[in-house]
Amino acid sequence: MERKQQKLTDERPQHVERVRGLLARDRVAVVDAEHVVPPPPTPAGRARPATAIRVRAVQACDGEQLVDVTARIAGPRAKFVPAAAIERDQAVEQVHQALLHRPLITWSESSLDALRELAGHPDLAHCWARSRYSPPARAHRNHAAELVGTLATSWRGQLDLNWNLVPCLTPGDPGRLLLLLQRIAGDTVTTHDHDDPDRVADNITTAAEPGLATIPPPGLHPPRSTDDDDTPERCAAVGSALDDPAREGQALGGRPVRPRARRDRPRRAR
Structure with missing residues (x-):
């Protein structure tokens, strides 16, 4: 267990530098897109199909809201459609106006897939890291989407009894995701601090919210x-x-x- 924690602690500076590089890009936006599924299940107990897609985004530099729109994707006679849902064409226009030609940061593949399902466009950032195709010659670092869910799980470093990483809970909001990224970028734990337990204890970022706790460094376990x-x-x-x-x-x-x-x-x- 301690060896695994030591390995995760050694990898934390790499995650910190990566997040700092992501937030330092020009006009970067933090995005959360999700399918809106009606709460009541069918009489057979199955989940109902999604009736809308909600897209929210904020600027990484100051947290200013870029877009918050819910688009209707169900037919005209469908039930359980959110009251705030608008027509798809109107929502796509708002999303394109806010997010085109911007580097994007999102939590997982499902969020990026929902965004592209609603407002797919050649100039919308694409996650080339998970694509089997190589990026085109015109693609550059400002035309890419980054998934940070796995990075946050590794940075958090919580292990279960089988020494497996416990997945980090989805923030569920671009503002909270930006707050998490800012906390990761502000983490000052470095590899050369491990020899000084008091220095590590002072540098560890503590979080009062569930899902944002940091890993306990080796050697700092409370005495029995x-x-x-x-x-x-x-x-x-x-x-x-x-x-x-x-x-x-x-x-x-x-x-x-x-x-x-x-x-x-x-x-x-x-």
């Missing part, structure tokens, strides 16, 4: 609490009680346990 029950005398008493079942309960702090008499039952004749 000791009480009066873990004395050498008690350990010796417990060890000797293993050989005497009658003293086992008394050694562990309870009442003496009377050993049960073994009854030899006659075997049945076959």
Whole structure:
């Protein structure tokens, strides 16, 4: 466990530098796009198909809102359509006006897919990192979309009992995603700080919100609490009680346990 935590701690400066580079790009926007699914399921218990797509985006430099629009993607007779949903053509025009020719930062592939499903355009940023096609010659660093969900999970570094990374919860809002990225970019933990536990403890970014907690650096685990029950005398008493079942309960702090008499039952004749 500590080796895995040490490895994650060593990789944190790389994540910090990457996020700083993403936020330093010109006119970068933080985007969240999602399908709006009606809450009541069908009588059979299945989830209903999405009736709208909501796109929200803010500027990374100052957090100013660029667009917040809900587009209707269901037919005219469909039910459970959000009241704020507008026609698709109007929503696409607003999205293109706000996001075209901008580098985008989003959480996951599903968010980027929802955005392109609603307002696909050749000049809309594309995630070339997950595409099987190489970027065209005219593509440059300002014409790319970055997915940061995996990066945030690795930076957070929470492990379960099987030493696997616990996925970071989706912020669900571009403003909260920008706040998370700003906290990652402001993390000052570096690899040369590991030799000084006090310095690491001072540099760790703490978060009061769930899903933004940082990893505990190796060597900073709280000392194991000791009480009066873990004395050498008690350990010796417990060890000797293993050989005497009658003293086992008394050694562990309870009442003496009377050993049960073994009854030899006659075997049945076959």
